Each structure stands twice: as structure tokens, then as C-alpha cells.
Amino acid sequence: GQQLNQSPQSMFIQEGEDVSMNCTSSSIFNTWLWYKQDPGEGPVLLIALYKAGELTSNGRLTAQFGITRKDSFLNISASIPSDVGIYFCAGQLRGRDDKIIFGKGTRLHILP
């Protein structure tokens, strides 16, 4: 079945540093999604990408849909304490059953 490999599994960074995480897939998707999940909450959509090569920003967040349609990355610039949480990449084949395939997550820790 479809699998997503998300890396790194966890990151420890200083406040103010930039963050980069990525995701690769064994199969292609027509949509890539990045979610953030805080403790006790459901995932919250950060960025959605719909086209190969697309580069999209949402404030300090930037994500790209790889041209092979099998990968995506997320960058966070100038990290702040509220960026702490778990970030999930996810792929979707819209037009079929719409199921979202999630990676295992990147846990972001910010050192004071």
C-alpha cells in the first residue's frame, strides 16, 4: 500500500532558527497537505498543494509539491515557541475516495 516517509522524526532547535522537514512517497499523489497537531487536538491544515512544482506560503511557512509528485517539503522560518507540536505531511488522490495518507509526523521542540 501507499506509504509516506517523513523526516526527521524529531527536531530540537533554538527559537528564531529556520526549520525544514520533508516527505517522500512510494506512489504519486495529486494533492499534498501539511498539518500541525497540538496535544489533545485534531490536525489543523497549514498548507495545501495541488499542482506539481507548486510553491505556496502561509506566513512563515513555505511548502512545495515536488515535480515527481512523490515528495514535498515544509519550511518554517524564524521559529517561535508556538510552533512546537507535531507536523504531518499527507498525500491525497482527489477524485477517488479522498482518503488522506499521513506520514508518521515530525515532532518539533524549541529550546529556550
Place this chain on the structure above:
Amino acid sequence: DAGVTQSPTHLIKTRGQQVTLRCSPISGHKSVSWYQQVLGQGPQFIFQYYEKEERGRGNFPDRFSARQFPNYSSELNVNALLLGDSALYLCASSWAQGGTQYFGPGTRLLVL
């Protein structure tokens, strides 16, 4: 506007019992999807319902079933509970098939 709501928030059951989880989608949304998230993993797709019909099913045993009501709310039923069914169960709604999915806070199920 209210987001996706789920009930109950927490639940404790014993092995062999049955459980029903409930989801109310965002007003105007007609599609509901269910996901299971075990500790330390990303969510896994269980079902999608659109206009009261099952449109997708993940790789889960027949002990898992769901339905969608005329008001687009949904229930997830799990029979003959196993210890491994302990997880956070997430509901997501979208306005139509292919639409962006918004997640609720989840129901945390513990099976003893």
C-alpha cells in the same frame, strides 16, 4: 461558526464490548471521513461517507462500521473491541467529495 464536533471526548471500554462514536460536521458540509490515530503515528483512514453513501473504506476489519444520517452527522461503530483498538478517533468533514477536510478534536478510546 462551529467546527467539527465529536462526542464523547473520552471513553473507556473493556475487551469484547461495543462502542459508538459520534461526529457532527461543519454546517453545510456533506462529506464525513473517519480516521484512527494510535499513539506516535499519523492518522489512518477508516471510512468516507458522502451524501449518506459509503465512498471509501480503509484497511480495517468488518468490526468497524459507520453510517451517515440525513443531517450529515455520522456514527462510527466498533464491535468486539480489542486492546489494539485503543486510539484517538478523528472525524473530518468537507463540503463535498474532493473538498478540503477539516478535523475535529477526536474521541480518545481506551480499551482495557
